[in-house]
Amino acid sequence: MIIEKIHEILKIGFPGDHIHVGPMRGASDDHLEIIVTSKNFEGLGLLEQHQMVMDLLKEEFKDKLHAVKIKTKVS
């Protein structure tokens, strides 16, 4: 299941941080909503924060993942 897989990848990339991965409401399965709350975002712009998340999902974006809605928060 793509949701579990992505959750697993993000958990490894952001150890100990709060991660939410779920389906995007009203969209198909390849549209996911991701929320990551991490202290690693501190001092970074939104662009860099989102890039950090998406970098971990590079392989998934090539394959099954079509679109994500990303929200990053500094913890």
Add this chain to the structure above:
Amino acid sequence: MSENPFNIVNPNVSEERVEKASSEIPTGFDETDTVKRIEKIISSHSVIVFMKGNAFFPQCGFSANTIAMLGQVKADFKTYDILQDPELRMAIKDYSNWPTFPQVYHNSKLLGGNDILTELYQNGELAKMFS
């Protein structure tokens, strides 16, 4: 509003305004090297949206939402339809280290995709940028 997965700001944004604000850059441009082509497109427009479809017929909810927000803040933007240009579509993901569309560039720098634009729109920074 919450039923809408894309949080479309105002799908009924005046078409006239979008029409005035945007026009599509012809695909291909006049450069054969894809990276050079990207650089040329980005540097010759202050705001450029690489998207699926164009401002009148966006082919994806994220792209539609981004266009609507830029229209609302009266940004003067151009669009580039990546569906018509598979080579550029692949190359720009590496160029910007950004795997999804739309991609909005402002003054030759990647501003972000729909999520970032949405945050900037909601906290008022997008409007400030184009006031």
